[in-house]
């Protein structure tokens with residue numbers, strides 16, 4: 335056990351925040367909003383892997399003025415000592431020529447990022463930091479199983495655009511609301527299965543059942559992201575019951591029931 339109290343821990347400072355402004359807002363479904371952010375600070379941002387991450391800094395709740403936090407060696411804090419709203423998202427189309435980046439944000443109850451996206455208007459201020467590492471596609475894989483809930487739809491869409499055309503891909507997406515279904519990018523060897531979360535079931539329940547029931551040919555790689563407890567169940571199943579190795583699986587908790595902020599429990 336570490337003798338260092340958590341308050342005194344020194345962590346490596348994350349990449350600096352780049353100031354951006356909302357350039358466009360598109361509702362892809364009633365449950366997913368594409369927010370395009372842009373600005374000269376995006377110059378030099380390079381995203382090499384699919385399903386990577388960026389951190390989005392939002393103005394304090396109820397305001398539109400962005401207050402930049404400072405790093406105290408352990409976390410970002412605002413000048414008044416409070417924690418800023420910072421959320422992790424998947425960086426999508428990045429156009430260096432016009433310095434714009436697309437983000438897609440799930441609409442759900444009680445979320446700071448969700449509420450921000452619903453209210454977003456051109457010119458609104460925010461900031462971006464990153465990227466965090468994404469998915470290293472294994473060229474030796476026999477095929478891929480991609481599983482996720484609504485928060486993983488942006489990453490899954492991006493993966494479908496870059497996975498090798500000749501590898502079978504099975505996609506399983508669980509939605510908490512049927513309105514969240516949308517057309518995913520075409521992949522010549524992909525099959526897509528949409529699952530509705532039964533009312534009252536814990537998030538990820540239908541997804542976990544689908545992964546447990548999936549026919550995984552030898553050499554298949556599994557990518558999965560969504561609610562943290564469900565991801566833990568998927569991880570245990572694949573590692574303990576199917577005896578897959580960690581290198582054959584890439585499973586990340588993207589959020590945690592009842593907790594604000596992401597659950598980056600990689």
Ligand SMILES: Cc1cc2nc3c(=O)[nH]c(=O)nc-3n(C[C@H](O)[C@H](O)[C@H](O)COP(=O)(O)OP(=O)(O)OC[C@H]3O[C@@H](n4cnc5c(N)ncnc54)[C@H](O)[C@@H]3O)c2cc1C
Pocket residue numbers: 386387421422423424425438439440442443444445446447448449484485486488489586587588589590591592593594595596597598
């Ligand atoms: C690497 C990575 C990539 C991600 N990419 C995306 C992305 O592209 N788009 C995206 O929308 N999310 C993405 N997420 C998940 C996102 O960071 C979390 O869902 C985050 O909590 C959303 O912030 P919020 O302010 O809306 O909700 P919060 O204020 O953080 O949470 C408030 C409440 O809402 C619940 N909640 C949080 N997220 C969800 C959800 N998705 N569905 C239902 N309830 C929820 C929480 O349990 C909490 O009780 C990603 C996370 C990681 C780690």
